[in-house]
Amino acid sequence: MTLQNRIRELRARFQLTQQQLASKVGVTRQTIAAVEKGEYVPSLLLAMNICREFDMSVEEVFQLQGESE
Numbered sequence: 001m002t003l004q005n006r007i008r009e010l011r012a013r014f015q016l017t018q019q020q021l022a023s024k025v026g027v028t029r030q031t032i033a034a035v036e037k038g039e040y041v042p043s044l045l046l047a048m049n050i051c052r053e054f055d056m057s058v059e060e061v062f063q064l065q066g067e068s069e
Contacts, residue, residue, distance in 0.1 A: 001066045025049040
């Protein structure tokens with residue numbers, strides 16, 4: 001299973017750079033870049049903080065792919 005996300009798309013919509021989003025949620029720009037690429041699975045707290053910045057639910061930003069039925 002992999003965790004897909006819409007962070008890049010949402011950053012563009014909200015006109016935020018990776019650095020600006022990182023500063024708002026308390027991580028480095030590199031962490032945001034790694035999450036966007038799927039190279040890093042964020043902690044629940046980080047995922048929730050990201051979603052709060054976009055005023056969206058976790059399910060609207062993150063999707064679990066390859067889940068067995």
